Amino acid sequence: MKLVTAVIKPHKWEDVREALETFGVTGMTVSEVSGYGRQKGHTEVYRGAEYDIALVPKLRVEIAVGDADATAVVDAIVTSAASGRIGDGKVWVTPVESVTRVRTGDKDEAAL
């Protein structure tokens, strides 16, 4: 099993969700996060005072999938989240040792 984690632009969330639904992903966890990458945040000016706002709002999407599906899920996210501009985010995959469904106690692939 794999955990696919994507950090994306908040306004791309709807596109990503649709792409994943089409692919057959049935659930995910989404959190509001902030951070910065190579775009280094942005600048705002208030009454002449320039502030470097380092942290930009993003969404973190986490999906547990079977080993066979990981690559295709990553591709679906990358395609749907891309705007071609700086700050589009990143997707990475990590191995998962075990998964348990709380309601039934199902284990691993059966719990996905």
Added chain:
Amino acid sequence: MDGYNAFMLVATLLVLMMTVPALALFYGGMTRSKSVLNMMFMSYVTIAIVGVLWVLYGYSMVFSGEGGIDTFFNSPFSNFALDGVGYDSYTFMMFQLTFAAITTALISGAIADRVKFAAWVVFVPLWATLAYFPMAHMVFGCTEDALICTTIGAQDYAGGTAVHINAGVAALVLVMVIGPRLGFGREPMRPHNLPLTMIGAALLWVGWYGFNVGSLIIDDSVGDISTQFLNETGLTFSNTTIATMTAILGWLTVEKLLHGKATTLGAASGIVAGLVAITPAVGAVNVFGASIIGLVAGAICAWAVGLKYKLKYDDSLDVVGVHLVGGIIGTVMIGLFSKPGEEGSGVVGGLAEGLFYGGGVGSLVDQVLGVLVAIAYSGIVTLVIALAIKYTIGWRVSEEAEVEGIDYDQHGESAYDLHTSLSSGGSGLSKGV
């Protein structure tokens, strides 16, 4: 006369609205979210304290015309607790109460995020008593020996000196004594809710018509009361409006040139800068003069608010850059644009001819002198009060409290109960509804 009295009740309500909620909203939106309640609260508690003092002895010190040292103030006891004040003066008395309250509340914007509530509650009655009431006497009391109005003869229709320079100087002195917020000039301290500030600025604008237009003084020599009431309120209403509009444009132009973008905070600030500057001049100039005063004030204040970063004083919400600078601009420019009402015009108009209307520099000198006296008086009195508080109860909350947020530390409250949600980027109702 009935119409005039009804109007004065409304004008009083409008100025009341300027302190609560207008100023509280204007300032509250500009603070960080951890201290918005404390910021707004300072306006609310100020109006309560100053209002009680005003009725007890403030009105007497300003307007009783008896006792005291008439150059500076009258006796607090001549009309103590309104003793001897006729009911026919009550509306005027209440109108002037609202001026005392907002002037004191204006100062609070300079010391956002870092001051003990108790220190402010001690400062307010001392400052109202020692700084505002005497200055209001010198300007609005206008008795036989009143310093600014009579002896110097500086014109001030609605309070450029007594209100804005007075509060602006006090703000500057306080930030010098109290010191900057932790992280000033290093950490971002951007406004947490500009829509609140936009609403506050617009409410201040509306309230300001009570402030300026309500400052009409009936003068028999102009003609019959109803003619003066119609004509002079028309002039002051128009001047208040046009100066605000040119100030917005002036501010936006300067910030676009200096910083590349026109901002909503700039528009809100321009509104206040224009209103501040036209306040003393509103009855003395024509619409042309008012439009120039507004434009100059908007442009210069937009630049002046940046000075605190160069001079390293943390006037948090720019009370100095807007009220002191705008107040000086408006008060001094009367000396250029003052224009007496013509015979039969039905307005008092300027009390002297300004430089641009052939009156020479006489009026300009009077105005500058009035400004200097206001700065000196407010500066000295505020410094004494500020130091007295510093070395007794102290001004600052603990560093930990300042970092964690003054709202919780001082009031045990927080302004916002924000549950994180995905409403801004989520799915849900975005389709097919």
